[in-house]
Amino acid sequence: MIRRALAVGSIAATGLALVAGAVSNAAGAGTDGIVLALVALGAVLGTAIVAGAAYLYRSDVATAHTARIAGWNLLGVALLGVILALARAAPGVSIPAYVVVDVLGVSSVAHLLIGYNDVRRIRAEELARQRRTLAVVNRLTRHNLRNRTQVLTGHAAVLAEELDDPDHRAAAETIRDTARDLADMDGELETIQTALNDDSPDQSVDLAALVEDVLAPYRESHPDGTFESDVPDGFTVYGDEQLRTAVEHLVENAVEHGGSGPPYVRVAAETDGDSAEIRVSDRGPGVPDDEVAVLDGDREISQLEHGSGLGLWVAKTVAERHGGDLAIENGDRGATVSLSVRAV
Secondary structure (H helix, E strand, C coil): CCCHHHHHHHHHHHHHHHHHHHHHHHHHCCCCCHHHHHHHHHHHHHHHHHHHHHHHHCCCCHHHHHHHHHHHHHHHHHHHHHHHHHHCCCCCCCHHHHHHHHHHHHHHHHHHHHHHHHHHHHHHHHHHHHHHHHHHHHHHHHHHHHHHHHHHHHHHHHHHHHHCCCHHHHHHHHHHHHHHHHHHHHHHHHHHHHHHCCCCCCCEEHHHHHHHHHHHHHHHHHHCCCCECCCCCCCCCEEHHHHHHHHHHHHHHHHHCCCCCCCCCEEEEECCCEEEEEEEEEECCCCCCHHHHHCCCCCCCCCCCCCCHHHHHHHHHHHCCCCCCCCEEECCEEEEEEEEEEEC
16 A cells, blocks of 8 residues: 555656646746746646546556556656756756646656556456466366266266165255256356357347247247247347357246246347347246346355356346346346347
8 A cells, every 4th residue: 555655646746746836937927828828738737647646546556557657657757857957957048947847747647648558558468368367267167067067967867767765866866957057057157258258249130030949948848838029020139149048048047037837938129229128027036136236246246145047147248248238127027137239
């Protein structure tokens, strides 16, 4: 904290010195409009530097990066200061004090911007390096997860067939089903990783046909349920296979968490300018407030507060890749999860 305060303090001191210099020059400026304008420019530059220092102190820029920006500022002021001092000391050269203030102010602002962009470049390189590391860890984790779950599933299936005791058989079936759920998680993690790395899709898809394809298997497996599609024919959006995956997850969540009775799922879509909104509604108890807060970024994920699965996170990541977002609305008659994407 002390290092950060010293770095930001040096920037603020530069701005205050410029303001003081402008104020001292104002008395001797007379009524010359150009001179007054140059004096005022020095004061404005100094004030802007002080404001920038205050912003930098409260920002999330790392302390080491803050010191780097302060270093660029001192370099700009010192370099131009030495040049101006030598120029004023030369015989026959006269540089008004208000010009010195303005030149130092411009140099300070320019070098602060250079320093800020330099820090952004470094941060971008750090993020790229972290992303590459996470990609490797993700692939290794998914590979090991997939192999281990295949072993668990195979052995659990054999036990479920061979065991005569009902309790033991039920335990083996639970292990088998849990291993299958973990295997499904591998695909969800792959979808999230791909969505984080890939660019926004530029091809169009027929949303009405996509939704019908997603709902068809549920209509067969849940003949007592209601699965409505209110997507107009010919409704197209920008998307790819990941958009289908996101809609599948939203429909699956609606079926699994839609209450104890026959499932009810309604998928609707409408455009709003350049954006299209896909809404998946059910008649369940709604998404827990803690999970909504985590998805919205209003609360950190912890061991006690986290989602029950990755389905909504998959949909949210895909939506962000498509230039949109995920929104959840809990009502008296169920929940509606909205997925916004780019309309064609």
